[in-house]
Amino acid sequence: MAAALATCDMASLVEAVRLARGWSQADLARTVGYSQSWVSRVVNGQQSLTLNQVREVCERLGIPVHLLRFAPASPVSTPSVASRPPAASAAGRTKGAGPTRRRDFTKAVALAAFPLPSASAVGDIHELTAATLRAITGGQRRLDASAPSRDLVKAALAHLELSSRTLLRARQTPFLTEVAAATSEAAGFAAWLHADMGDAGSARMFYRRAVEHARQSEDVLLAVYMLGSLAIFEVDSEDPVLGLQLAHEATRRLGDGAHPTARAWLSCVRALAHAGLGDVSAAQRELGRAEAAVERSDNTEPPWPWVFPFDSAKVAGYRALAAVRLHRPHEARTAFSEAFATMSPAPKQRSMLMVELASVHADAGDVDEAFRLAAEALHTGAAYRSEKVVNRVRRFRREYRGPYARCVAELDEQLTSLVTGRLRL
Known part of the structure; x- marks a missing residue:
């Protein structure tokens, strides 16, 4: 490890960290945020790293960047700032090295020329x-x-x-x-x-x-919040199995005795995942837990990172989203009405909810209202250049199996205009 740090040998350094922590290459890939094939090329000396990649990999592996130094190719016992030789001397020692080592030396030169934080440069952190x-x-x-x-x-x-x-x-x-x-x-x-x-x-x-x-x-609550947010993202990306696994991991980390807001929110996240899997009873059980949590007397000021109180209206919103996924239109409409009675969502969020509500109306046979809502959401998505909103409208249109009414033709024309540039995103 010391020798790899001293010579900026990223291939050896990454492999040493992997072995020291008992990871597989897949574990290492997940940690650094790259593919397993990319990690394999790095470890085998077939992949050069950019300066930004060196910084990023070091940060994610917990390696202080300031320890990367020039040194002889022979092993050293302790990496030391004072032992760093002049660049010209280091260059002379790389002449017999292979192309991978020369690339590593070039990266080390770039690192040396770039102002790096040192162990003592912490006075600006307060x-x-x-x-x-x-x-x-x-x-x-x-x-x-x-x-x-x-x-x-x-x-x-x-x-x-x-x-x-x-x-x-x-x-x-x-x-x-x-x-x-x-x-x-x-x-x-x-x-x-x-x-x-x-x-x-x-x-x-x-x-x-x-x-x-x-x-x-x-911060346990922050870790839970970010895991739960990733779980919602995966559910929205049509991978409810992974979303449910992430939500269960967040629940495990949360433990017992947590603030009711955190418990209610996580219950709602799990409900969405169960609804995505078509499990009605599990989704309703989780929503029942969320409703019980928000009604507790100690559900007052929300804990950070939650900013707004998580109340019965928020639970109603999740109940509506779950009902949409479960194709229960009447339950969804009732829940949406309860949620919108007190919520004033931002335009993009409101558009996403409108598309969900459009699906409810389509399932109930109210085609004109369904496509009116979808068209309004599409215009907001185009105005805010939100691919997420536009893609959700497209998915709504793909999943519609009803009669080809005039309102359907009008939405098709608007989607075509968006693709051809007449309606800009």
Whole structure:
């Protein structure tokens, strides 16, 4: 390990970490967020890493980047900042190395030229650092209610990069867990934006980062929240089996005696997964648990990271979504009415609910109202350039098996206009 750090030999370094932790290559791939084939190429010296990839892999494996140094190719006992030889001397020692080692040396030169955090460079991390990072994420979330995700995503990714770099500098400070929590929030928001843009692969990657940083924060509720959010994402991506597994893992981590808000929310997440699997009794059992939890006297101020109270209206919203998946239109309409009586969702969220409600009306035979709602949701999705909303309208249209009425033809024309550019996304 010391020799690999001293020579910036990423292939040996990654393999040493894998062996030390008893991981398979698949475990390692999940941890660093890349495919198993990519990890195999790195370990075998067939894959060069960019500077950003070196930073990213080190961060996810818990390797302090400042320990990567130049040194002789022969083994060394302890990596030391003071033992780093001049670049010219290091270059001379790489002449006999193979192409992989020369590529690693080139990456090490890039790392040396780039200002890296050192073990002592922690003076800029203080008690307000995490709060400042969280305030930025909070401001971006507020903008999400009225701005297209594509307009926000560059700023969100830049903020996540800032948070990640700050987390690296915070490793040797007492503020590590707080900064990790702030970085988890930033990653979770990046995942949310990519999901709205229809980029499921990136959304899944950022959700995994959010879960990992939440683990680093040592905040159980934050870890549960991020796992539950990933579970909802997988259910929405039509993988209720994985969603249910993630929800069960979040429940296991939550344990007994947790705040009623957390317990009710997780019950609702499990209900959606069961509904996606067509299990009526399991979904209703979970919703019953959620209703009992929100009625408890100690369900007052929601615990962070929940911002708003989780009450009976929120449970009604989940009951409606579950009923849609279970094709129970009358139950869904009743639950939607109860939920909308007190909720005032943001435009994109409202559009998603409108498509769900459109499915309810279609199942009940109210075709005109179903397609009116779908068309309104489509226009909002186009206005906010939300692929998530548009794709949900497309799925609604694909699943419709009723008569080809005029309202159906009109929605088809609008979807065609969207594809041809006459209705812009």
